[in-house]
Amino acid sequence: MVTASVLAPALAASPATAQRNADTVPVQLLALNDLHGNLDAVEGPAGAVTRTGPDGAPEKVQAGGVARLATLLDKSRADAAGHESLTVAAGDMIGGSPLLSAAFHDEPTVDALEALGLDVTAVGNHEFDEGPDELHRMRHGGCHPEGGCSIEGKPYDGTDFPYLAANVTRKQAAERKAPGDPILPPYWIKKLPGGERIGFIGLTTRHTAASVSASMVRDLEFGDEVRTIDRYADELDRKGVKAIVTLLHEGGERAGRTYDADCDTEGPGSRLSGPVKEIAGRASAKVDAFVTGHTHEPYTCTVTDPEGQPRLVTQGASFGRTFTDLRFDIDRATGDVVRSSASAGNHVVTPETERQPAVRKTVEEWRARSADLARKPVGHIAADIPGRGSDQLETPLGDLITDTQVEATRGEGAELALLNWGGMRADLTHRASGDEGDGVVTYGEAFQVQPFGNPLVTMTLTGAQLREVLRQQFSGANAGSPEVLQLSDALRYEADLSREGAARLLEDTIRVKGEPLRDDATYRVTVNDFLAEGGNGFSALKKGTDRESSTTDLAAFTDYLGNHSSPENPLPRPAADRVTLR
Incomplete structure (x- = not known):
């Protein structure tokens, strides 16, 4: 042992x-x-x-x-x-x-x-x-x-x-x-x-x-x-x-x-x-x-x-x-x-450690009850897509998840989506976790990434309110440790982490669909219900109006994987280039 x-x-x-x-x-x-x-x-x-490690290096x-x-x-x-x-x-x-x-x-x-x-x-x-x-x-x-x-x-x-x-x-x-x-x-x-x-x-x-x-x-x-x-x-x-x-x-x-x-x-x-x-x-x-x-x-x-x-x-x-x-x-x-x-x-707790028989028996008895659902394929990926385990503030998996949420809520007029770091709980790994084959994403793996089944809420924000949401990544409750939101493809901005508080956000760099953010414009933004209620210090999201909810984060994720990937055309790893940090 x-x-x-x-x-x-x-x-x-x-x-x-x-x-x-x-x-x-x-x-x-x-x-x-x-x-x-x-x-x-x-x-x-x-x-x-x-x-x-043995040589003193990490x-x-x-x-x-x-x-x-x-x-x-x-x-x-x-x-x-x-x-x-x-x-x-x-x-x-x-x-x-x-x-x-x-x-x-x-x-x-x-x-x-x-x-x-x-x-x-x-x-x-x-x-x-x-x-x-x-x-x-x-x-x-x-x-x-x-x-x-x-x-x-x-x-x-x-x-x-x-x-x-x-x-x-x-x-x-x-x-x-x-x-x-x-x-x-x-x-x-x-x-x-x-x-x-x-x-x-x-x-x-x-x-x-x-x-x-x-x-x-x-x-x-x-x-x-x-x-x-x-x-x-x-x-x-x-x-x-x-x-x-x-x-x-x-x-x-x-x-x-x-x-x-x-x-x-x-x-x-x-x-x-x-x-x-x-x-x-x-x-x-x-x-x-x-x-x-x-x-x-x-x-x-x-x-x-x-x-x-x-x-x-x-x-x-x-x-x-x-x-x-x-x-x-x-x-x-x-x-x-x-x-x-x-x-x-x-x-x-290293992988080489033997499994204790009594606890292993308990786990395997429960696994047998959910095995068919857990093994069901829901999509395909071409490479690892890091999320929770990434050492970057913007992650490839965060990019993917927010894009899935925009697509799932277009019927409510969604243009953008935002995701808190804690809203993704794992990574998508290319190597098979069971007998499904490399690159196959199972329902169990997708569930591990999005386990809460949070309802998605699509709301209307003014440009000024959206700007305040982005400022709150670096101020208030998040001043000491930035909570950088994951962004869907239509949103871009730059930040300077050498500054303090909300000044870290370089406001004149914010772009929506390639155009500068306008304070007097309105935007349809999708978030999970935790963020919609002001979680993690994002109180500006509580001001969103015309709220609609029709699906969950997990359903959006699995539907997107099924609609946009196949064994012949697996999803590539997103570039994670929507936030530029100086």
């Missing part, structure tokens, strides 16, 4: 803590995040991990697959013999899933997570893709209200593990000022065999409402992360729980090119940026470690807490490509974590 590569510990265990004694209890946390129902390894660049390796992940979790547990081992997750374990899971409302992913031993998870934004009622069904069981029972005669029985949602409450009536109770438990307490207890606080980013369709969460509030953590850390402390870990679906970015780059080169968290660094630096010092998610960036870092003590902040890569192994000791006398004993490493 080939095992995973290991990241150097963010905090090295000292000689005093390397030798266990009766005064402490060694604990292992195996941490996951952002699986998104990817039971199989993701093909192409989106399924790769960049690590440091190298890319393909990674993922829950049955392989289960094998490595088993091995890590065995390697940590004598530790109390728990498996935890930081959200987005479901939602945006490939066909294998999504065809059955993500029940296959729940089965797989139970089989590999998940103990507890926080909610992420994608747990709300179908609203809070569906999240409650996922947790507590019952057949889908529209799809019925996935297995005839066998109602779905819910998760064996708890979902935590400390900062998610129902919107309160105007006369009520007190915060409401969370829609799911705010924390979970695990009692170890020796009587020691660990409290896990679970929550999602306060920006969840801007990260999913607004219609799904309009009745929910997502509270401030620091205030929520402080509240429940105090409550756990009053209950005598001193060892506390936060499972937070909010993350950061790391500066290193590889997943195993040193995060603390110039001091605690020196190479970490983004929201989680501030949250971990401000939240209650009663919390001993943060397991995070959302940004899909693998890191193990330390951040100094408000009392000046270092604490671990970790995240694994998305789609089951890596997992994190955290270890620390609990002082038997105080019940608290011995911070100096803490260490963590990320492990890559």
